[in-house]
Amino acid sequence: MFDFYFDLPLWIRLFVQGLAVMLVMFPIGAACSMAERKIAAWVQDRPGPNRTIAPILAWIPGIGFLRKLGLFQLAADGGKFVFKEDAVPGHVNKFYFIAAPIIAVIPALTTVAVVPFGAYLDAAGQVIPIMLANVDIGLLAVFAISSLSVYAIILAGWASNSKYPFLGSVRASAQLVSYELSMTLSVLPVFLWTNGPLRGETADSLLGSLSLARVVEFQSQSGFWGGLWFGFLMPLSAFIFLVSLFAETNRQPFDTVESEADLVNSFGSEYGAFKWSLFYVAEYCHMLVGSAVFMLLFGGGWNPLPWVTLADFANLLGFAHLPLVTGIVGIGIFLGKVLAMIFFFMWVRWTLPRFRYDQVMAIGWRRLLPLSIANLIAYVIGIALLTK
């Protein structure tokens, strides 16, 4: 059915696939902003955006529920950001001022390349992950690229040549760097485990891989230990990763970087129109990728339930021989999990107050880092004992 596609040169296929992923990613990132407002409204016991509608569409009967969902508000906001005058204040450093939002978006969208988002079964019944590039460095690439996004905030704050953005960017540079450490340390036990004692019938050639698809494969094995998600096996790692994720994506309660109560809008103060919205699309893309990584590492990826893999699920419902259906179901399950995580992010944001900047740093260095080191050591010893 898709033979013609596989006859195309590789670079065209990759280009098309990359484009397709971004075309899905970008609107989801934008839709998250509406989800944020709707969930905020839900938490706060109010309707949220529910009035906007395009004049012509108002004539179509039964479209009211889309209006109530705020879908047209999203379109109107998006349109506004694009068409509004993109003012560049006179006192800014123009080059970096314009470069900052671009630098914010690039890493946010690039990390998707190494994140698998679904799987299908080939003719031999083998699970093939759907991703743009199944590289060995997998998670390292995600960390390496997404940590670049701090430059966007630093540049934005510095280029704005104004005090509140400057304070925000100073906070950002300290906060984002601090939490990267515990984040990286918290995922190490996962990879020690996948390369360690209970690795099952994995071929030795696959050892030493940080690929995220491998981690999901590992959670899809048979048996009690094989089908266990890492979230249950390593709850502390998952917790540290989650907390660091909140801090890395600048979400409440760690959003000291853009805490509007004291820093107005921080690094976004001098920005307007499309450039401003790019920062927020980047933030939501980071959240999406972060949640995706969390779900891959600790939440079983595209497997519907612990001990029930996608392959079992497909065989049970009898669509295992249809790669397209399996792929879509796999992507659907995974996307559902990721969006549940996003919901969790938003739920937390609208429930909790915000930490003070020095408290954020204290939590990062004094609590989370020792905890993640202890966690790592505990698992190293445990895995060493099991391997013996």
Added chain:
Amino acid sequence: MATEYAFPDNAAKTADASQEFQTEKMSVAMGPSHPSTHGVLRLNLDLDGEIVTKCDPVLGYLHRGDEKIAENMTYNQFVPYTDRLDYLAPLANNVAYAIAVEKLANLEVPARCQAIRVICCELARISSHLLGLGAFAMDVGAWTVFMYQFTEREKLYKLFEELTGARFTTSYTRIGGVSRDMPEGWTDRVLAFCDQFLPILDEMLEMLTRNKIFTDRTVDVGIITKAEAIAYGLTGPNARGSGVTVDLRKDRPYSGYEQYEFDVPVGTKGDCYDRYLCRGEEMKQSVRIVRQAIKNMPAGDYYAKDAVRIFAPPKAKVLTSMEELINNFMIVTEGPLMPAGEVYFEAENPKGALGFFVISKGGGVPWRMKIRSPSFCNLSILPKVCQNNLLSDVVAILGSLDFVMGECDR
């Protein structure tokens, strides 16, 4: 005493000592339009990194000259201006002003009028404290409390509208009474509000009181000691948060407050958290007072009938009786007839003691009026309490002091 932070080596100090690089303090203008200065307060801050080394409040952005305006209009005409002092509790301002002028005229209003005024004051206190609480929560990042309390304030505004005809600028009192009696069934609706309000208030407070993040942000932040609170003339919940047992409703009861049973919550430490707790408890006490006032609502007139030359007669009589028509004409054109003299009256408003000092040379217009606004006095401690705190703490302190610039600048 400001909080001392145990930063082992303040970056600037180390740098100065070693002469490695020069650092300088950054001066930041916080306000007059800043999300957490609640209005048009401006703070000129000197920052050493994130630590505030100097805080210099600049007031007057909302100055309208209310005191001067008062000299150019009759006593009744000034009532709408009192709405705009503490615009979160206009009813309480109306009452305080009316009682001040009545004290000048040596006028005693009927018990029913007093009870209505007490209900007004306490509902206004709930309304003001709700917003204070919500704004404080928002300043430390908890948006949802802000939205929850607005739902409750909306219900209060509906009650105010029913009572006074206006949601916001109520202008309810007149010298010698109130503008109209309570509508039929209004007290029942107030009671219904009180019944459903307490669980919701508890829910709101639950989101904050034991919240680790909230306590981290507020406990031991912005401590005002008892001595300082007295020295700086703090009043209201801010003084009570510091452990000063001052409440004019108890100390110098007015408008029949002596008949009601209520407790005055007092803090121990004087930090932001204590001030928050005081406000939360005061709302519960206000509900208690409202319930008592409604339960024991006396029958009778809602205005002083004997104050012929002060309170304008009812419209029906004006249209039918010569005497009343002349009285009405005189009160409208010349103002209520007041004796010459001086009077100072302070009422326990939501923000603190709101005082009116009126000098009259007789006639219907004050010769001089001075307004002692609690927000102004409460803000005077700002330079002291903000010093050596972090920038984010300044926001929390501002929120916990709960000021209104309309009253502060007058």
